[in-house]
Amino acid sequence: MEIESERVSIREFESLRMTEGFDAQERAAFAEICVRRRYDDGETLFVEAEGTRDLFVLVRGTIRIAKTDAQGRSRTLASVAKAGAVFGEIALLLGDPRTATGTAVGELETIVVDPGRFDALIDDGRLVAYKFALNILKDISRRQAAMNETTLRLMGRLGIEHAGMAETVDDVTRLREKLLLNWNF
Amino acid sequence: MSSFEDTNRYIRKAAAIMDLGDRMLNYLIAPEREMAVQVSITRDSGRISTYRGYRVQHNNARGPYKGGLRFHPSVDLDHVRALASLMTWKTAIVGIPFGGGKGGLDCDPTDFTPGELERITRRFTQKIHEIVGPQSDIPAPDVNTNGQVMAWIMDEFSKFHGFSPAVVTGKPVDLHGSLGREAATGRGVFLSAQAFVQSHKEKIAGNTVVVQGFGNVGSHAARFFHEAGCMLLAASDASGAVHAPEGLDVPHLIEHVRGGGPIADYSAGRQISNAELLTLPCDLLVPAALGDVITSDNAKDVRARIVVEAANGPTTPEAHEELEGRGIHVIPDVLANAGGVTVSYFEWVQNLQQMHWDEERVDQELSRVMAKACATVFTLAREHEFDLRTAAYIVGLGRVAKAAVMRGI
Numbered sequence: 001m002e003i004e005s006e007r008v009s010i011r012e013f014e015s016l017r018m019t020e021g022f023d024a025q026e027r028a029a030f031a032e033i034c035v036r037r038r039y040d041d042g043e044t045l046f047v048e049a050e051g052t053r054d055l056f057v058l059v060r061g062t063i064r065i066a067k068t069d070a071q072g073r074s075r076t077l078a079s080v081a082k083a084g085a086v087f088g089e090i091a092l093l094l095g096d097p098r099t100a101t102g103t104a105v106g107e108l109e110t111i112v113v114d115p116g117r118f119d120a121l122i123d124d125g126r127l128v129a130y131k132f133a134l135n136i137l138k139d140i141s142r143r144q145a146a147m148n149e150t151t152l153r154l155m156g157r158l159g160i161e162h163a164g165m166a167e168t169v170d171d172v173t174r175l176r177e178k179l180l181l182n183w184n185f
Numbered sequence: 186m187s188s189f190e191d192t193n194r195y196i197r198k199a200a201a202i203m204d205l206g207d208r209m210l211n212y213l214i215a216p217e218r219e220m221a222v223q224v225s226i227t228r229d230s231g232r233i234s235t236y237r238g239y240r241v242q243h244n245n246a247r248g249p250y251k252g253g254l255r256f257h258p259s260v261d262l263d264h265v266r267a268l269a270s271l272m273t274w275k276t277a278i279v280g281i282p283f284g285g286g287k288g289g290l291d292c293d294p295t296d297f298t299p300g301e302l303e304r305i306t307r308r309f310t311q312k313i314h315e316i317v318g319p320q321s322d323i324p325a326p327d328v329n330t331n332g333q334v335m336a337w338i339m340d341e342f343s344k345f346h347g348f349s350p351a352v353v354t355g356k357p358v359d360l361h362g363s364l365g366r367e368a369a370t371g372r373g374v375f376l377s378a379q380a381f382v383q384s385h386k387e388k389i390a391g392n393t394v395v396v397q398g399f400g401n402v403g404s405h406a407a408r409f410f411h412e413a414g415c416m417l418l419a420a421s422d423a424s425g426a427v428h429a430p431e432g433l434d435v436p437h438l439i440e441h442v443r444g445g446g447p448i449a450d451y452s453a454g455r456q457i458s459n460a461e462l463l464t465l466p467c468d469l470l471v472p473a474a475l476g477d478v479i480t481s482d483n484a485k486d487v488r489a490r491i492v493v494e495a496a497n498g499p500t501t502p503e504a505h506e507e508l509e510g511r512g513i514h515v516i517p518d519v520l521a522n523a524g525g526v527t528v529s530y531f532e533w534v535q536n537l538q539q540m541h542w543d544e545e546r547v548d549q550e551l552s553r554v555m556a557k558a559c560a561t562v563f564t565l566a567r568e569h570e571f572d573l574r575t576a577a578y579i580v581g582l583g584r585v586a587k588a589a590v591m592r593g594i
Contacts, residue, residue, distance in 0.1 A: 175590050178203070183582075183586075
């Protein structure tokens with residue numbers, strides 16, 4: 001299974017959220033640090049816990065996102081087929097290990113931001129790189145807000161008073177310790 | 186501020202010191218169940234009378250709900266709530282395995298014939314029998330209820346659930362009641378005062394005592410103080426107060442009152458007002474009648490060394506701060522008057538054991554329980570420089586919270 005890479009044209013970025021606000025020169029500069037990659041069915045784009053930093057933009061096809069649970073089983077979190085969907089922002093910006101595994105479902109086409117070239121733009125103080133980082137942050141913020149709404153709806157459906165089992169466990173654990181240690185009569 | 190909020194003020198203070206958090210505090214304050222019922226009877230005259238009855242079950246983390254039933258026109262839900270929560274803290278502070286409950290009817294029993302009183306008691310029992318029981322909620326006498334009322338409740342309950350003497354306490358001794366119950370609250374008042382004085386390396390003998398309210402609790406407390414070598418300087422009831430700087434003849438005074446004589450008619454000593462009585466210089470001031478008798482208006486004039494709260498809530502929160510600020514120790518009601526509920530616990534135990542204790546055993550067990558409870562509260566107060574009321578509520582809250590967390594909220 002061979003991964004193909006090729007240059008990306010400037011026009012690819014005209015409708016992408018992550019290049020919002022870029023002028024033509026900036027789009028051209030950004031195109032220089034990207035490559036197009038295609039994957040066959042079942043091929044892995046990135047693996048959970050690995051340290052790679054490529055950022056992927058979905059052009060065509062479907063990507064399956066999966067995570068390993070506490071029992072070691074691979075659990076599918078989502079199958080994404082939306083053109084323009086971005087994966088790997090945290091890895092690119094922070095260098096954190098991958099939080100999930102991405103696998104191609106059928107034929108898949110992506111635009112990949114090369115991390116080494118991105119770092120070079122940052123080191124050179126190029127505005128395009130900072131604009132890109134800002135757009136990523138905006139996207140993450142929008143997704144967080146949407147997740148909060150989803151959480152609220154789920155709480156309503158499930159009749160949950162307080163979100164977060166950790167908070168409830170913390171109440172009981174904290175109180176038990178405090179009462180036994182400090183106020184035990 | 187309502188009665189319930191007054192009680193909760195002490196709870197909030199203790200909970201803040203213990204850093205229990207708002208969520209646990211909300212659980213501790215809120216009553217678990219409140220039942221309101223309508224109780225109607227046909228009077229001897231043929232007239233239908235209707236009353237409102239309540240049973241509030243505050244908390245049962247440590248054991249069955251426990252608390253009295255009062256028949257009084259002033260009975261309302263807020264007042265019953267406050268009294269129910271007080272029972273939760275009182276049973277926890279004194280270390281007996283009960284929770285807290287209270288109830289009553291907003292009627293005036295003096296309006297009833299004996300037959301009417303029996304009918305309304307039985308009708309009330311019919312309304313609440315599903316939520317009371319030897320292992321769930323155990324009522325007891327309170328204002329205007331007595332052993333006879335408890336006997337009727339026991340009988341009516343038994344019709345539904347089988348013979349159940351343990352469903353109520355305060356029963357007549359001949360009907361599975363306990364010896365030592367009548368003097369228990371007064372004995373506990375004395376024991377708490379004695380324990381406090383002794384914790385300061387002093388002897389109880391020789392202390393001067395003033396008792397407001399010479400009913401069951403006040404008169405028994407006065408007797409025990411007298412027998413221990415204290416001097417009763419003054420006493421009062423609803424009719425008035427009497428003062429003798431050289432000391433009152435306690436057995437003679439008790440005989441006079443139990444013979445139906447009001448204190449205003451007592452021949453010895455000097456007649457004074459109830460207000461003056463509260464400000465007499467003495468070692469031990471024992472308010473044993475009503476609530477809210479020491480307030481921000483008169484707290485600055487109290488000249489006792491120690492206030493022993495034999496009644497429920499005789500000192501307002503503001504007055505308590507004033508007294509403590511002036512170096513006057515207050516042994517709180519939740520500890521000082523817990524002797525009664527302690528012997529109620531012994532009655533319940535005897536009923537479950539189906540074995541009768543003699544009076545000596547009851548008194549010994551009461552002394553043991555009160556001594557241990559006082560030692561726990563006084564030690565905590567001394568080690569952390571808390572006032573006694575705060576220390577008592579911390580002990581109570583700690584025990585209830587621990588039981589609740591262990592059982593799972």
